[in-house]
Amino acid sequence: MTVKRITFVQELLAFMGLEGRLHLEWISSAEAQKFVRVITDFTEKIRMLGPNPLAAFSETRNASGLKIAAGLRKRHQNQPLRMQATHCL
Amino acid sequence: MIAKVKRWLEEGTVDLFIGYKMVMGHPLPYCFVKDKIEAVNDLIVGTSRYALEKIATHISAARPDIKIGMLARDCNQRALSVLFIWNQLNPEQIRTVNVNCCPSNLKEHGDCSYLEPQTAGFFKQQVGVNNTDRPEDLEKYDQPERLSRWMYEFQKCIKCYGCRNICPVCFCRECSLEHPELVATGTLPPDIPIFHLVRAVHMAGRCIDCGLCEDACPVDIPLRLLYRKVNEIVVNVFDYETGSNAAQSPFSILGDQVTLEPKPLRALEN
Numbered sequence: 001m002t003v004k005r006i007t008f009v010q011e012l013l014a015f016m017g018l019e020g021r022l023h024l025e026w027i028s029s030a031e032a033q034k035f036v037r038v039i040t041d042f043t044e045k046i047r048m049l050g051p052n053p054l055a056a057f058s059e060t061r062n063a064s065g066l067k068i069a070a071g072l073r074k075r076h077q078n079q080p081l082r083m084q085a086t087h088c089l
Numbered sequence: 090m091i092a093k094v095k096r097w098l099e100e101g102t103v104d105l106f107i108g109y110k111m112v113m114g115h116p117l118p119y120c121f122v123k124d125k126i127e128a129v130n131d132l133i134v135g136t137s138r139y140a141l142e143k144i145a146t147h148i149s150a151a152r153p154d155i156k157i158g159m160l161a162r163d164c165n166q167r168a169l170s171v172l173f174i175w176n177q178l179n180p181e182q183i184r185t186v187n188v189n190c191c192p193s194n195l196k197e198h199g200d201c202s203y204l205e206p207q208t209a210g211f212f213k214q215q216v217g218v219n220n221t222d223r224p225e226d227l228e229k230y231d232q233p234e235r236l237s238r239w240m241y242e243f244q245k246c247i248k249c250y251g252c253r254n255i256c257p258v259c260f261c262r263e264c265s266l267e268h269p270e271l272v273a274t275g276t277l278p279p280d281i282p283i284f285h286l287v288r289a290v291h292m293a294g295r296c297i298d299c300g301l302c303e304d305a306c307p308v309d310i311p312l313r314l315l316y317r318k319v320n321e322i323v324v325n326v327f328d329y330e331t332g333s334n335a336a337q338s339p340f341s342i343l344g345d346q347v348t349l350e351p352k353p354l355r356a357l358e359n
Contacts (some may be wrong), residue, residue: 004326005342011322012289015227015315016282017236053236054282 020049090186091132094158098123103158103184105148107141108132118144134160134188140257140301142168146177153179161185167297167332168257174339175295177260213309217241220303220311224318243281245308252288252302252312258295265291285315292316293323294340297332 006024013019023042027035097103098121110119110128116137121129141159148155161169166185172178213219218227218238227235253259253266265271265287272279272287296316303313323329329340 007326008293008322008342009290011326012286012319014232015224015235015318016239016286017230017232017234019232053233054240 018053021046090134090188091129093186094121094132095126095129097158097184098126098129101156103156105155106132106158107144108160108186109134109137109139120144138162138164138299138301138304140168140255140299141165142172142178143255143257145183146172146257146260149178149182153182156182156184158184158186161187164297164299165257168299170332170335171258171295171297172260173335174337175258175260180335218311218314220309220314222311222314224314224321227314240282242310243285244278246279246281246284246310247308248277248279248284249307251305251307255301255305256296257299257301258297285310285312289315289319290342293319293342294327294329294331296320 003024006022010019010022013022023038025038027038094106094108098106101123104122106121106129107118108121109116110121110131111117111133112119116133118139118141119128119132121132141161142165145157145159148157159165166187169178169183169185173180216238218241230238250266253264266284267274272284296319298313298317298320300313302316303309303311306312320331323331323340327340327342329337331340
């Protein structure tokens with residue numbers, strides 16, 4: 001049942017773009033080595049995912065006050081000028 | 090349909106009937122009663138959608154003995170199933186007149202009486218999430234892009250609670266979204282994305298895909314799409330189809346059975 005609950009949250013986060021940050025493991029209190037290994041591996045995996053993406057959203061805002069990720073902002077800036085003018089209104 | 094409603098009111102099959110009536114050019118929910126039975130001539134169906142079952146829930150809570158009739162599209166029927174399961178309405182007190190329904194992922198065939206949903210504007214398509222997409226359409230974005238698109242949508246939220254207020258299956262007296270220890274009440278904007286994710290998780294096993302939340306949202310967040318994904322996960326992982334059957338057990342995210350029993354109060358004194 002726990003598996004179902006965790007799967008549910010994992011799939012919801014994956015849909016949102018926060019995949020791979022929730023991990024479920026069953027470890028007995030007698031399996032200390034396994035515990036260490038699981039924690040170390042997962043910590044490494046999270047480190048590889050990079051800094052918290054949600055923190056990036058408290059960065060500078062654009063003119064209209066809405067925060068847009070850097071990658072998407074660049075793409076938008078390449079649009080023809082009339083489209084940009086409409087956006088700034 | 091009008092004749093049927095009149096007959097129901099006259100015979101006492103129902104004490105009041107909730108439908109729509111044109112009021113100053115707008116089709117609004119209206120309660121028809123036996124004393125003013127000529128008003129039933131103005132009963133219309135139209136293309137407007139409201140959570141009539143929510144009105145019924147409030148009436149039933151105040152006067153549980155009243156028999157209520159209502160117009161029911163498929164989304165209303167599903168909502169009624171869920172409300173019966175959760176004991177918010179008594180199935181014996183409710184009679185429905187079924188009318189044309191709108192298409193939904195939770196039901197395969199639908200005769201459409203729903204207005205065509207608006208296509209997303211240019212800017213929203215570039216940086217946000219298109220409301221008319223299906224959940225699988227979002228697979229084409231990779232993870233970071235998905236996050237930034239959803240965050241663009243969520244940060245517009247002004248915590249109006251419109252989605253929660255209009256939702257026909259939201260009935261909790263103490264809503265987590267207003268709990269002072271969970272959500273900073275009185276400040277804007279809400280903590281995103283957790284605010285919407287909390288609501289999404291609470292919608293598991295309850296959302297019947299009526300789309301009123303998205304209609305109510307003043308800033309056009311694709312809530313119906315998000316809850317459709319939640320429903321998909323519930324069907325795939327838990328094998329539970331919300332609203333399909335008024336006799337199934339309430340959805341419990343704790344699993345098939347809750348095996349923990351409440352401890353007797355005596356144990357606390359030890």
